[in-house]
Amino acid sequence: MSRTILITGGSGKFGRVLVAHFLAAGDTVVTTCRSDQSRVSLQSEYSGIERDRFHVVQTDLTRANQAEELAAALRELRLAPDCLVNNARSVEYLALKENGRVSRSDFAGEFLMDVIVPYELTMELVEAQGSALRRIVNIGSIYGLVAANPSLYTDPVRQSPIHYGVAKAALTHLTKELAVRLAGRGIDVNCVAYGGVEGRVDEAFKARYGKLCPKGRMLREDEIAGPVAWLLSDNCSGMTGQTLAVDGGWSVW
Known part of the structure; x- marks a missing residue:
């Protein structure tokens, strides 16, 4: 049965893989x-896909009220997502000062994209009239789960x-909290x-x-979509409130 899946950040490395996978699956x-x-x-990349099966919404989720505007765009398209994949992020916030410290604005910006935006969008879709939302996956x-291993890097701080x-x-932790609060719905x-994915x-x-x-290698791009597809399936x-480590065993030792 075809689903409607909202994937934020579709132009990034993970986003493109996920978009391609679910379109190929008929969603x-x-x-x-x-x-x-x-x-x-x-x-342009998906110009061959039926127009009613693929939609791109241009939005800057770092701005206030963008969750509401995205929900309004979905209403205009007459779509009520069954599934949400919170994948959007911005590498701009990973910049460091010359002394290696993180600025207050960049720390807040990273928290905004990784926590606040997923929370706002989730709740906007949950509370939307006629909501069909049943499954959410946060990327x-x-x-x-674990701290960075300095041995991996030539300049760990940066x-x-x-x-x-x-x-x-x-x-x-947001995943756990939302799982508890939305279970009744x-x-x-x-x-x-x-874990780390090849390519960059x-x-x-x-x-x-x-x-x-333990696996002796980084993840391949073709290993990205499977875990998300499983979590969005029947x-x-x-399973709810869990974080699935897909890391080749990195976090087990």
Whole structure:
């Protein structure tokens, strides 16, 4: 049975993989992006998909009231998502000062994208008239479960900013809180904490990563979508409030 799935951050590395997977599965997909360039790129990439099965909404979720505006856009499209994947983020907030410290604004910005935006969008969709929402997956990180290992990096302070992991840890707890608060509405809320994924690092980094991970390698892009697809399926209807570590065993030692 076809579902309607809202995936935020569809122009990013994870977002593109997830959009492609669920469109291929026959679902109707709505995704968000910040720039007009990203919107045009996404629409062009999937120009062969039936127009009523793929929609791109351009929105800046860092701005106030954007959850309400996104919900209004969904109403205009006459779509009520069954599933929500909170995936949007902004690398702009990972910048550090010259002394290696995080500015107050960047710390707040990372927390905004990883915690406040998922909360606001979730509640907006839950409380929308005619809501069909049943499953939510938050896209997290192993650094929300464990601290960064300095041995992985040549410059740990700058290559693994402290506020990224702190915000992802808060997202893990938000998942638990929402699972409890929304259980009575029949909504499951879970999180996937991913390990490092190939594609943006050099061979030296991959080699260091492999020595620190039981599987001996980073994740491949083709390993991203499966866990989310499972959490959005009826096969895990008894699971809520959990964070699934998809990390090649990174967090077990």
